[in-house]
Amino acid sequence: MTNLLFRLMTATALSCALAPMVQAETAQVPSEQSEAAKPISQNVVLIADNVELVGTSTLRAHGNVEAVSGETRLQAREVIYDNETGEITLLGPIRITEGDSVSIVADSADLNADFQSGLIRSARLVLADQVQLAAQQLDRIGGRFNVLTKTTVSSCRICETGEAPLWQIRAKRVVHDQAERQIYFDEASFLIRDVPVFYFPHLRMPDPTLKRSKGFLFPNFRRTSLLGNGIKLPYFFPIGDDKDLTLTPYISTNTRTLEFRYRQAFENGGIELDGAISDDDLRPNETRGYLFADGLFQLERNYKLTFDIKAVSDDAYISDYDYSDLDRLNSNIRVERASRYENTSFGVYHFRSLRDDEDNDTLPTLVFQAETERRYFPTSIGGELRTRLEAHSHKRDSGLNGDDGRDVARTNASVEWLRNWTLATGLRLGVNGGLAFDAYKTDDDTTVSSFDSGFTPAAAINLRYPLVKRGSDGATYLLEPVAQVGWTGGSNLDVANDESTRAEFDEGNLLSLSRFPSHDRRERGLAAALGMNWSRVTSEGWEGHFTVGQVFRDQSQSDFSATSGLAGKTSDLLLAGQFNNQNGLVMSARGLLDSGGTLNKAAARLGWSNPSLMVDASYIWLARDPDEDRAERISEWTLDSSYRFSRHWTGLIDWRYDAVAGKSARAGIGMQYRNECVQVELSLSRRFSTSDTVQSSNTFGINVALLGFSVNSNDKSYSRTCG
DSSP states (O other), X not given: OXXXXXXXXXXXXXXXXXXXXXXXXXXXXXXXXXXXXXXOOSOOEEEOSEXXXXXXXXXXXXXXXXEEETTEXXXXXXXXXXXXXXXXXXXXXXXXXXXTTEEEEEEEEEEEXXXXXXXXXXXXXXXXTTEEEEEEEEEEXXXXXXXXXEXXXXXXXXXXXXXXXXXXXXXXXXXXXXXXXEEEEEEEEEEETTEEEXXXXXXXEEOTTOSOOSEEOOOEEEEXXXXXXXXXXXXXXXXXXXXXXXXXXXXXXXXXXXXXXEEEEETTEEEEEEEEEEEESSSTXXXXXXXXXXXXXXXXXXXXXXXXXXXXXXXXXXXXXXXXXXXXXXXXXXXXXEOSSEEEEEEEEEEEEOOTTOOGGGSEEEXXXXXXXXEEOOTTTOSEEEEEEEEEEEEESOOOSSTTTOEEEEXXXXXXXXXXXXXXXXXXXXXXEEEEEEEEEEESOTTSOSEEEEEEEEEEEEEEOOEEEEOTTSOEEEEEEEEEEEEEOSOOOXXXXXXXXXXXXXXXXXXXXXXXXXXXXXXXXXEEEEEEEEEEEOTTSOEEEEEXXXXXXXXXXXXXXXXXXXXXXXXXXXXXXXXXXXXXXXXXXXXXXXXXXXXXXXXXXXXXXXXXXXXXXXXXXXXXXXXXXXXXXXXXXXXXXXXXXXXXXXXXXXXEEETTTTEEEEEEEEEEEEXXXXXXXXXXXXXXXXXXXXXXXXXXXXXXXXXXXXXXXXXXXXXXXXX
16 A cells, blocks of 8 residues: 555656646637737838838848847848738748747748737747747747647757657647746647656646746655655745745655745845654654754844754754754854954854753753954054953753853953064064953852952064065965964963863964963963964965964963863974865865874865866864863764766765774765756765664655756756767
8 A cells, every 4th residue: 555655646746847837727818819900019120131122012121131129030031021911921941039038940920010929830939048849830929928839848959860859748739928937738748758658738837037936846756764765745936026935745654744945035134944844653643843044134234133043853853854964953143243343243042962972951052142352553552452342151951060050151351452563674573462351150060169250461472484486487485484472471260161172273373372262261371382384376276385383381281182282381283284276176184293293183175176076075083082072083084076977977975984983974875867958866875873862774865857947957068969
């Protein structure tokens, strides 16, 4: 019974796939008699090699004849115009074009004086250079309707060999409404090659110039080990010009799901909501679902409102249905304004973990943040003055004492002055100094003070000596030694380390006075940083950059984790490089080496994009570090790639490999065939899981799209050629 039901659903879906819009509708076309009674409304400009007057009322033009009336242009071998009847006879071959979207090729035609109505014989109507409608006869009515009889429609290339196109629609009558940009079919049959597959008494489809039209989109066939055989049937509802709704029933062996997407544009922004509601056999008698909502609005005084909301019914839902790979959900609402002289933001954040080993009650799930930073350029002292004010709080749902229940509120303020000089030798000298104030209030943690505050003064001097030359190869080379000596005063506050547990050391903060990500921890004492930058840049697009650096202190910083590269008096050696060229190759890498030559952290990424190949590969290495809640080292490869190995065939691969466990975390392969009129994609993926919540699963998918109607297929590189 299940297999029979699935076959019936599949047949129904294939019927819907044949058109973005299937309706039992018939076009209402005005009669030619009513249109013929209308007077000529536009002048006609006629150009030809020879023009002669026959009798007193007939004008005959022949030889490279062209006639223009408004946006309509006509080309023919011979044109005969009868001034008494207002009729134009065209002898072919003839071509009639309207703008860039409509073209008619025919053997002969009889039209009225402004080309808006008439009869065209052995006609071929081409829409947007994509869809061809060939008919024995075309009646042109009112400049709006093209009525074709005994018509063959296809977006496939048709050669003179007589071979049938890959697919075609044959209909007794077809009406093309140029105003509504719709195509209506009566008694239509869908054929693959010359084999009839489906029959429709009436069929309506958008023409290829219409971007938004109500109706079915192309279905998606899926088979997963969790949900069984299934099909997705999206239906698109345009709601005016500013909003739309897409509803997608997803019916399979083990689920009944309704997916939805709502979009709306406003004068000052827009919103999008994506979600689904499911009743499945994985969790019987339980309604499951998710909602992702995001939006952006421009406010007065150059402020911008953004929101990104993520909600799920249970921890496994979005993974079971392959909606997302997220294992932590970050929802936020923010108001912000940014300019050259100011950066201000206000935000509310909510975090939810979907991981088995994390308890949301003991995580700081609710966060409030407000901050503003301003820049001033005082002429009396020169340089730049920066001020910063920040207020923050985070709260845990748990009422426990200590790490599992701590709630924190803080206020931070700072003022900093910076100035740079270029000396006569080319040496760049920079100085900066500032004062910061921190105040913390802590609840539900008796191991630290309930309130503490303090001031932190800081000063630094840095030197850069950029050496630039132009090589014999035409490239520009830069070698720049950098050095900094800085001092940070004050004392550590009696507050918990809630926000600075994951410090990063990279080329961006080599010359910073504090490399902690937040203010609950600050580097203190005397410190020096040394580094070297090297670059090579060519006019053809070749660029290479390399940085090496290290930090030295008079006292160790115990709050840095062992693998941060910043613990102890001497930091790890920072190595970082980037490269890209004109052929689309992009590479970047960064690593931290300790004094013994051991690699604590490393990351690398490679990207390559050209007309045939797309590669996005990355590697990450993180040593074991209990301070960062990492009981085992991490060594992981990811690869996302596609390769177009012929005109029509493209291979796809998606792979994530855990080198420590020695097995894949996710693997997927796919194959795509595309020509000018059809696209078929097959995909197979496997997700591996060790979680008690998320199960491993296999997914097989098939997508078929008929190009030319609702799908833009203007990429001529996929088009076949006639031999």
